[in-house]
Amino acid sequence: MATHKVTMKVNGKAVSGEVESRTLLVHFLRETLRLTGTHVGCDTSQCGACTVHMNGESVKSCSLFAVQCEGQDIQTIEGVATGDQLHPMQQAFKDNHGLQCGYCTPGMIMTALDMVRRIPSPSEQEIRKNLEGNMCRCTGYHNIVKSIAAGAKAMAGAR
Amino acid sequence: MGAEFGIGASVKRKEDFRFVTGRGNYLDDINRPGQAYGYFVRSPYAHAKIAGIDAKKASKMPGVVRVLTGADLEADKIGGLICGWNVKSKDGTDTRMPKHPALASDTVRYVGDAIALVVAETYAQARDAAEAVKVKYDVLPAQIDVSKADKKGAAIVHADVRRNMAYDWEIGDKKATDAAFAKAAHVAKLDLVNNRVAPNAMEPRAAIGEYSASDDSFTLYTTSQNPHVARLVLSAFVQIAPEHKLRVVSPDMGGGFGSKIFIYPDETAVIWAAKKVGRPVKWTSDRAEAFQTDCHGRDHVTHVELALDQGGKFLGLRVSTKANMGAYLSTFASCVPSYLYGTLLQGQYTTGAIHCEVKAVFTHTTPVDAVRGAGRPEATYVIERIIDVAARDLKIDPADLRRRNMIQPNAFPYQTQVALQYDSGNYPAALTKALEIADYKGFAQRRDEAKRRGKLRGIGLSSYIEACGIAPSAVVGALGCGVGLYEGATVRMNPTGSAIVYIGSHSHGQGHETTFSQVVHERLGVPFEQIEIVHGDTGKIPFGMGTYGSRSIAVGGVALQNAVDKLIEKGRKIAAHKLEVAESDIQFKDGTYSVVGTDKKTSFAEVTFAAYVPHNYPAGLEPGMEATAFYDPANFTFPAGTHVCEVEVDPDTGGVEVVKWSACDDFGRIINPMIVEGQVHGGIAHGIGQALLEGCVYDKSGQLLTASYMDYAMPRADNFPTIKVDTIQTPCPHNALGVKGCGEAGAIAAPPAVVNAIANALNVKHVEMPATAERVWQALNA
Numbered sequence: 001m002a003t004h005k006v007t008m009k010v011n012g013k014a015v016s017g018e019v020e021s022r023t024l025l026v027h028f029l030r031e032t033l034r035l036t037g038t039h040v041g042c043d044t045s046q047c048g049a050c051t052v053h054m055n056g057e058s059v060k061s062c063s064l065f066a067v068q069c070e071g072q073d074i075q076t077i078e079g080v081a082t083g084d085q086l087h088p089m090q091q092a093f094k095d096n097h098g099l100q101c102g103y104c105t106p107g108m109i110m111t112a113l114d115m116v117r118r119i120p121s122p123s124e125q126e127i128r129k130n131l132e133g134n135m136c137r138c139t140g141y142h143n144i145v146k147s148i149a150a151g152a153k154a155m156a157g158a159r
Numbered sequence: 160m161g162a163e164f165g166i167g168a169s170v171k172r173k174e175d176f177r178f179v180t181g182r183g184n185y186l187d188d189i190n191r192p193g194q195a196y197g198y199f200v201r202s203p204y205a206h207a208k209i210a211g212i213d214a215k216k217a218s219k220m221p222g223v224v225r226v227l228t229g230a231d232l233e234a235d236k237i238g239g240l241i242c243g244w245n246v247k248s249k250d251g252t253d254t255r256m257p258k259h260p261a262l263a264s265d266t267v268r269y270v271g272d273a274i275a276l277v278v279a280e281t282y283a284q285a286r287d288a289a290e291a292v293k294v295k296y297d298v299l300p301a302q303i304d305v306s307k308a309d310k311k312g313a314a315i316v317h318a319d320v321r322r323n324m325a326y327d328w329e330i331g332d333k334k335a336t337d338a339a340f341a342k343a344a345h346v347a348k349l350d351l352v353n354n355r356v357a358p359n360a361m362e363p364r365a366a367i368g369e370y371s372a373s374d375d376s377f378t379l380y381t382t383s384q385n386p387h388v389a390r391l392v393l394s395a396f397v398q399i400a401p402e403h404k405l406r407v408v409s410p411d412m413g414g415g416f417g418s419k420i421f422i423y424p425d426e427t428a429v430i431w432a433a434k435k436v437g438r439p440v441k442w443t444s445d446r447a448e449a450f451q452t453d454c455h456g457r458d459h460v461t462h463v464e465l466a467l468d469q470g471g472k473f474l475g476l477r478v479s480t481k482a483n484m485g486a487y488l489s490t491f492a493s494c495v496p497s498y499l500y501g502t503l504l505q506g507q508y509t510t511g512a513i514h515c516e517v518k519a520v521f522t523h524t525t526p527v528d529a530v531r532g533a534g535r536p537e538a539t540y541v542i543e544r545i546i547d548v549a550a551r552d553l554k555i556d557p558a559d560l561r562r563r564n565m566i567q568p569n570a571f572p573y574q575t576q577v578a579l580q581y582d583s584g585n586y587p588a589a590l591t592k593a594l595e596i597a598d599y600k601g602f603a604q605r606r607d608e609a610k611r612r613g614k615l616r617g618i619g620l621s622s623y624i625e626a627c628g629i630a631p632s633a634v635v636g637a638l639g640c641g642v643g644l645y646e647g648a649t650v651r652m653n654p655t656g657s658a659i660v661y662i663g664s665h666s667h668g669q670g671h672e673t674t675f676s677q678v679v680h681e682r683l684g685v686p687f688e689q690i691e692i693v694h695g696d697t698g699k700i701p702f703g704m705g706t707y708g709s710r711s712i713a714v715g716g717v718a719l720q721n722a723v724d725k726l727i728e729k730g731r732k733i734a735a736h737k738l739e740v741a742e743s744d745i746q747f748k749d750g751t752y753s754v755v756g757t758d759k760k761t762s763f764a765e766v767t768f769a770a771y772v773p774h775n776y777p778a779g780l781e782p783g784m785e786a787t788a789f790y791d792p793a794n795f796t797f798p799a800g801t802h803v804c805e806v807e808v809d810p811d812t813g814g815v816e817v818v819k820w821s822a823c824d825d826f827g828r829i830i831n832p833m834i835v836e837g838q839v840h841g842g843i844a845h846g847i848g849q850a851l852l853e854g855c856v857y858d859k860s861g862q863l864l865t866a867s868y869m870d871y872a873m874p875r876a877d878n879f880p881t882i883k884v885d886t887i888q889t890p891c892p893h894n895a896l897g898v899k900g901c902g903e904a905g906a907i908a909a910p911p912a913v914v915n916a917i918a919n920a921l922n923v924k925h926v927e928m929p930a931t932a933e934r935v936w937q938a939l940n941a
Contacts, residue, residue: 001221001283020283036188037181039413041361042446046868049361077181090179094171097837101668102178103361103413109179124881131876135868137361137414138668140844140905141876143837 008069010035011079019066025059026050028066029076037077037106041135048134051107052076058114060133077106080113088158089113089151098147100138108134112148121152164680164687166896169833172673173688174666183411186365186382191439194367195224197429198285198442200275200292201451202267205301205523205861206314209265209274213293217277220291222284225436227276227428229264237261237431238397240422242488245639246497248326249516254639255325257317257521259487261397261424261431267296268316268486269525270863271451276428278436282443301523301861305483306460308520316486316521325484325493325519330501330577336514339475343466347549353537353910354928355458355483355855356848357871358530360667362413363444364453366426368433376404379430383409383695384419384665385705388642390697392422392490399430409695412667416845417529418453419667420707421490425452450866455855456530458483459496459537465510465545471555473510473564478541480517485526492528493519498638499534499626499708505575506542507586507622507799508564513576523861529707531845531906532625539623543911547619548924557915558594561622561801562587568889579626581797583889589823590622590801596883597803597821605805614807615939616818617920621802621912627900628713628796628891645791646710647701648718650679650726652784654771656764657689663703664715665695669902670834671711675719677830678896682723683763684750701787709798709900712830717894718790724895725786730766736777737761737769796891796899800824802843804912808920813936815851815917820882822908827891827899835901839884842905848874849906850913854929872929 007016010033017032029035029052038061041049050061053075080087089112092098099105108131115122115130122130127145136144164170177183214226240259247253263272275292279285302314302323309322316323340346367380377400383389386407394402412419425442432440444452459480466475482496501515550557566573568585575581594600602618609616629635632643649661660675676690693699703715727747734752735742738759745752753760769776770784805819820843829835852872856864865871890897910928917926917935926938 022283030188035181036185037183039185039362040187041363041413042868044446044867044869046873047361047446077179081180086176086179093179094175097172097833099175099178100670100837100841101360101362101412101414102174102183103185105178106181125877128877128879135361135873135875137359137416137845137873138841139837140840140842140874140882141879142840142844142882145876 004067006066006070008071009073011075021065021067023066024062025064025066025069026061029061035076035078039103039106041103046135048111049104049107051110051134053110053114058111077109080109088154092151092154093147096143096147096150098139098143104134104136108136108144112151115148116152116155120156124149164677166677166681166830168677168831170673170677170687170831172670173676174670174672185362185411185413186380187443189367189380189410191367191369194439194441195278195280195436196282196285197432197440198277198282198289199273199425200277200289200294202270202272202274204267204296204298205270206299207267207296208299209263209267210295210297212275214275217288217291220284220288222280223288224278224280226292227278227432227435228274229260229262232260232262232431233264235431236398240424240427241392241396242493243490243641244494246326246328246493247639249329254493255320256488257320261427269523270861271448271525272486273424273428276432278432278440303522303524303857303859303861305458305481305520305522308522309518314523316523320521323521325488325521327518328497329514329516331514332512332576333514335512336475336477339512340466340477343474344469345467345553347465347545347552349545349548349925350462351544351925352927353457353459353461353540354849356456356530356853357450357855358416358418358453358456359873360414360416360418363446363449364419364423364425365443366429367439367441368430369439370434376406377430377433378406378408379426380408380410381426382412382419383407384415384667384707386665386695386697387663387702388705389422393427393430397427406698409665415667416531417456417533417707421454421528423452446868447866450871451525451863454489454526454528455485456527457537458527461541463541463545465549467549471553471560471563473508475512476504476510478504478515482517482519483524483527484519484521485524486521487526489526489528492526494640495529495534496537500538502577502579503535503538503624503626504542504577507566507624509566510576524857531842532903533708535625535903536846536907536910539621539907540911543621543623544914547915547918551924557620558590558599561620562590580794582794583892584797584799584825585887585889586622586799588887589799589825592885592887593801593803593821593823596823596885597819599803609807615810615920616805616807617916619804619912619915619919621908621915623908624797624799625903625907626795627709627798628792629708629710630795631793632791642704643791644704645789646714646718647703647787647789648715648722649701649785649787650722652726652767654768656685656767658683658685659691659693660719661693661700662715662719663700663705664711665706667706669711669838674712674830674834675716678716678719679723682727709902712896712898713796713894713900714790714792716898717896718788720895721788721790722786725788726784729784729786730763732777732780733766733769734761793893796827798824798826798899798901798904800904800908802908802912804916806913806916806920808917808935810939813932813939815930815935817847817913818880820880822884823887824884824901824904825887825889826901828888828897829886830898836884838901839905840882842903843882843909844874844879845906846909847879847913850910850928850930852878852929
């Protein structure tokens with residue numbers, strides 16, 4: 001199978017690697033770059049565990065080929081905190097028990113950040129609606145919704 | 160000790176930092192040096208003879224290391240998978256446990272049954288080559304319909320199992336029940352289906368097998384809720400290696416819900432293949448595989464009758480169930496529709512006589528085993544549904560009918576008609592509180608208001624009970640269980656005062672690292688952040704049975720508490736020596752030993768240091784500060800409560816919206832209220848999912864039509880309202896922590912609450928689950 005060299009920016013750093021044409025962005029992140037915080041939970045772009053940001057907007061990294069991301073600016077969950085200083089949204093998930101097993105959590109946080117970018121202070125209904133692309137089996141979403149509301153508030157306060 | 164991190168405090172979870180930063184260590188995040196990848200060739204047919212397997216082309220494809228089949232497995236004398244619970248039939252005969260090879264070589268029995276394992280340099284190469292393995296099938300008729308599986312003319316799943324019947328079991332007193340029905344003023348009757356669900360942990364199952372030629376040992380990394388059980392089965396029955404040569408490691412797990420209890424063909428083949436190819440072999444399930452091969456749950460067809468007297472008292476309950484086992488008996492499959500189901504049919508009520516019979520049958524479908532609640536949701540659904548049918552028949556308020564029949568708080572211990580002895584509880588108090596939270600009295604007004612908006616509003620209750628803390632070993636042993644169900648915990652103090660806990664319970668989202676640290680901190684005063692919880696590695700932890708059946712705090716937590724108590728007693732000897740008094744003069748409180756009536760004292764940390772630097776030390780006492788406790792519970796624990804659901808139905812579409820949820824649960828003493836609430840939220844969502852959205856659907860040929868998230872409706876954030884939960888606490892009287900367990904309550908309580916609310920909104924007797932818009936519309940327009 002033919003391989004291609006891809007170069008992109010991931011979490012602020014220029015990275016490159018050899019990939020097959022069919023290599024998905026999520027596999028490039030997980031296997032080539034060993035950024036394993038981005039997870040795979042399905043094969044049909046439904047669960048949202050693989051959500052990352054491309055050029056500041058959320059995308060499901062299982063629905064992009066790595067070669068499509070040539071030259072793009074990717075951010076993953078590993079790039080959200082500043083060193084060990086959690087981002088307000090990460091802190092909100094921790095403070096509000098917005099996670100249990102943690103598997104969906106990176107995708108939830110990346111979706112939440114994009115949500116707040118679009119809707120700076122989302123209502124409960126807006127949060128629930130905008131989580132349509134992310135599944136969680138543990139929390140019943142109750143505390144995820146609370147976390148995102150709290151995270152949005154904290155981000156507004158920080159601005 | 161410190162209220163901030165002790166028992167009863169909503170301590171923020173110590174595991175969260177790694178999860179919110181993407182630093183979790185789930186199985187697929189692990190790669191081993193020299194690792195190859197496995198991909199399974201799986202049957203596309205529900206039932207077929209394998210006429211031939213041709214792997215010549217596949218073997219020559221790029222990167223292929225080896226193609227392994229059932230014949231290789233047999234040649235290596237690798238045993239099949241087992242079921243660990245022998246449920247005896249009415250006639251005294253054993254559960255029929257047909258052979259379950261990890262790779263089928265002769266016959267395939269469900270879509271997804273594994274036939275070959277292709278090992279290659281990359282996952283993609285393994286997958287490409289798997290598609291090139293040519294399997295010749297002689298397709299045979301498949302038995303899919305569970306209700307007809309034991310009837311004449313049914314396709315037979317295993318030649319050595321007559322009428323597809325794994326067992327024909329009963330519990331309770333048939334004669335007494337018949338007598339109760341004979342004097343009934345009213346008998347309520349219902350036929351119902353408890354729908355088959357897929358567990359859907361967000362992390363798919365995965366495994367890496369690794370063999371070390373230097374010491375002839377194996378390491379299996381696997382997604383397991385109970386690594387020691389996996390090791391035991393793979394050693395003693397599958398014969399991979401003796402227990403001391405097999406280590407099972409289960410790292411962070413992305414949910415389980417029962418599906419990661421069982422020992423599956425996949426990890427069996429992977430650990431065997433590792434030695435075969437001389438390299439670590441990694442397999443990660445994709446979601447389609449997960450739908451096809453993770454054990455499903457529920458799948459009962461039931462007829463139930465409830466006999467009542469003139470005053471609405473429950474005289475007798477009669478239940479007849481056919482339970483689908485799927486194609487093979489999974490690890491604990493047989494106990495789910497029997498000892499975790501029939502024994503719960505007393506519910507919260509004083510029903511005078513109960514009889515239940517269960518026929519467990521094979522079909523050409525994915526094996527069925529425990530999913531969150533396991534048997535108890537099915538029992539609760541039967542009881543709580545038939546009560547509402549009776550209430551409707553007799554025009555009695557459903558809350559009132561429940562209250563009239565509830566076991567009273569002064570009646571404990573309460574011997575049920577179905578073998579269990581309830582230890583404690585206060586069912587009427589939980590009901591009262593739940594109705595208050597729900598504003599039950601104000602419902603009529605809300606219903607009228609909804610009507611003005613063109614919506615049909617309904618309210619439904621579910622007063623559930625569950626048996627958790629599984630289980631007293633002697634009891635389960637007498638009932639046919641092949642293992643004991645105690646738990647083991649070791650507390651190792653370090654010289655500088657920090658602590659490491661090694662425990663057999665294994666978190667897959669429940670926050671054990673936090674809760675167990677609170678237990679240790681409360682008694683010993685070790686700073687919360689200086690306590691490490693180690694679990695999920697048979698190379699480190701004491702032999703333990705793992706996490707399922709809401710048993711981690713009720714069994715593992717108590718083992719931990721007992722180990723802590725051993726340390727305190729050892730420390731008392733050291734403290735007495737140091738303070739130059741008799742042991743009996745020493746009291747221990749808040750991490751400090753003190754001499755009664757004086758200001759002489761020494762801390763547990765100082766005593767620990769002395770135990771490791773025993774310069775001035777009691778004669779004859781061993782150095783060191785480490786203790787192990789195994790705890791085998793005296794009884795099950797019995798969490799219980801009432802949940803109240805309100806729905807609004809759109810009569811034009813049949814669409815159902817859950818608009819209000821109120822619950823009051825009794826989990827005994829609570830260690831971390833924040834975590835407990837989270838468990839309840841998740842359970843409720845799981846149960847609402849089953850009631851409204853979820854269901855595994857097979858076509859007549861046995862194709863699983865719901866094998867992706869495009870087809871299987873998983874609950875999402877906008878399917879739920881804000882959930883209001885509260886608790887009452889009647890401590891468990893027979894364990895040292897007074898705890899009962901909380902992981903399954905919501906999933907047990909929720910389905911009947913939802914269906915009762917829908918039936919109430921529609922004023923109909925019953926709607927089957929999942930109550931899709933179509934089903935509800937049909938019920939409304941029947």
